[in-house]
Amino acid sequence: MKRDTETKREREKEMVFQMIALYCKKNHHTNGALCPDCEALTQYAWQRSDKCPFMETKTFGSNCKVHCYKPEMRERIRLVMRFSGPRMLFHHPITAIRHVIETKKEQNKLKGKEFKA
Numbered sequence: 001m002k003r004d005t006e007t008k009r010e011r012e013k014e015m016v017f018q019m020i021a022l023y024c025k026k027n028h029h030t031n032g033a034l035c036p037d038c039e040a041l042t043q044y045a046w047q048r049s050d051k052c053p054f055m056e057t058k059t060f061g062s063n064c065k066v067h068c069y070k071p072e073m074r075e076r077i078r079l080v081m082r083f084s085g086p087r088m089l090f091h092h093p094i095t096a097i098r099h100v101i102e103t104k105k106e107q108n109k110l111k112g113k114e115f116k117a
Helices: 003-029 036-048 071-091 093-111
Strands: none
Touching: 003 036, 003 071, 003 093, 036 071, 036 093
């Protein structure tokens, strides 16, 4: 179970990084490296993921009942997700599709339904 939890944690961290990198590239016109603000947001998000006590039972932060981000950081990550989410299908299609499937599974599990992919 610990390996599964660590795999989920690493997937979540990679997804967040990809979304922040896409946002930074398109909005801050960086190429390759993140700007200091986006690097700080990435480090914050990774720290929150590393300390998450619910990782074993959740898929992604958007499905979590506890919001562990500070209000300012929560707003920043919300802007990144809103911008990058729809674009992920074109830039990271496998990651995006996996994210949608895992999110739907989790939402249905919380509602008491079974999801068939």
